[in-house]
Amino acid sequence: MTETTRPALQAVAVSAGYRSRRRNPAVSVLRDVNLVARPGELITLIGPNGAGKSTLLRTLVGAQPPLAGRVLLDGSDLTTLSPRQRARRLAVTLTEPVDVGLMTVEAVVALGRLPYRSWLGRETREDGTAVDRALTDAGVDALRHRPLSDLSDGERQRVMVARALAQEPAVLVLDEPTAFLDVARRIELAAMLTRLTATTGAAIILSTHDLGFALRRADQVWLVGPDSTVTASAPEDLAYGGAISRTFAGDNMSFDDAAATIVVADHGTPGAAAHVAADGRLRQWAEHAVRRAGWATTSDTSGPVVRVEPGTPCRWKVEGTPPATAPAEGSGFDSLVVHLRRCAVPTPEHARAGTPRPTGRRSNP
Numbered sequence: 001m002t003e004t005t006r007p008a009l010q011a012v013a014v015s016a017g018y019r020s021r022r023r024n025p026a027v028s029v030l031r032d033v034n035l036v037a038r039p040g041e042l043i044t045l046i047g048p049n050g051a052g053k054s055t056l057l058r059t060l061v062g063a064q065p066p067l068a069g070r071v072l073l074d075g076s077d078l079t080t081l082s083p084r085q086r087a088r089r090l091a092v093t094l095t096e097p098v099d100v101g102l103m104t105v106e107a108v109v110a111l112g113r114l115p116y117r118s119w120l121g122r123e124t125r126e127d128g129t130a131v132d133r134a135l136t137d138a139g140v141d142a143l144r145h146r147p148l149s150d151l152s153d154g155e156r157q158r159v160m161v162a163r164a165l166a167q168e169p170a171v172l173v174l175d176e177p178t179a180f181l182d183v184a185r186r187i188e189l190a191a192m193l194t195r196l197t198a199t200t201g202a203a204i205i206l207s208t209h210d211l212g213f214a215l216r217r218a219d220q221v222w223l224v225g226p227d228s229t230v231t232a233s234a235p236e237d238l239a240y241g242g243a244i245s246r247t248f249a250g251d252n253m254s255f256d257d258a259a260a261t262i263v264v265a266d267h268g269t270p271g272a273a274a275h276v277a278a279d280g281r282l283r284q285w286a287e288h289a290v291r292r293a294g295w296a297t298t299s300d301t302s303g304p305v306v307r308v309e310p311g312t313p314c315r316w317k318v319e320g321t322p323p324a325t326a327p328a329e330g331s332g333f334d335s336l337v338v339h340l341r342r343c344a345v346p347t348p349e350h351a352r353a354g355t356p357r358p359t360g361r362r363s364n365p
């Protein structure tokens, strides 16, 4: 993939929004959007609730016309393509549930071949091969004879991806495909989509609220900001440059680089921070416990230091905290969290109100 590769999908000065049936002015949700999806790229679309992700996706796939600008599919203006030409290049799974009655998984996936059928509607050998490949690629081959109505939400989600794959599209657009998936299925889906960009050369664009998923896997992130703009960039640039934090973090939140997620200072103030001295996974989970206790973690070793030794349960020792909190050692993360919470020194206001002083930051659950 190079900068000179012809875009699979392109938005040129697009404004996206809604035209009222009555003569009111159109409501513009996004303005002057310029985006390029290249073959083989995995692109994640993120943004706060109501920012305009679904509006943008619907505009990019031609489900609603842009208020201004053009969407180009493989160089051709979307509005000049027939539905059949469009469907051979662009596959979409939106969040709306699809009512397919008692159809089997295989029959639903075969619907993806309709843009290739002759007017007689006969299924060809190519259709069968494409359906088999889509079922395998999406990991739903074992479900092929089951009625779609019997499946779990996560299974159904994967079947809808298989149906889209059967279209053998150059661009695959998925609206919130991670919505119903547990952690393991999300990781599987991410691996599957990454594999598909390599094997099929398709550009895959998906919206998600899962920041970790969006940042870890994407070649490009499209970030819909609160100011009606969309920023396209490498995930690292958006995270490191602070755009993610500015978009998602409120007054008492910030972006945690290590966890690739937003952390909440729901009972915290800056100041209570500890350095964790441990290695590898033990350090990660010890830092998790420290943050759960309402403290921030820091690389600064001049303040409190939490030393953790491996074991089941682990042994811990806290150095440099106020003396009233002794004993400052124990075993197991539970007692470490209890200890750190007790270390909170009441501020005058909290002492008067009879509540403990807030300490550091807390990770999102």
Ligand SMILES: Nc1ncnc2c1ncn2[C@@H]1O[C@H](COP(=O)(O)OP(=O)(O)OP(=O)(O)O)[C@@H](O)[C@H]1O
Binding pocket: 018, 027, 029, 047, 048, 049, 050, 051, 052, 053, 054, 055, 056
């Ligand atoms: N049919 C419609 N007519 C007018 N405004 C709409 C319509 N659908 C959505 N909107 C508005 O457009 C804005 C963007 O909505 P959209 O659904 O695109 O956001 P989103 O980023 O997908 O949100 P979420 O993360 O909550 O799914 C919102 O203010 C919404 O109220």
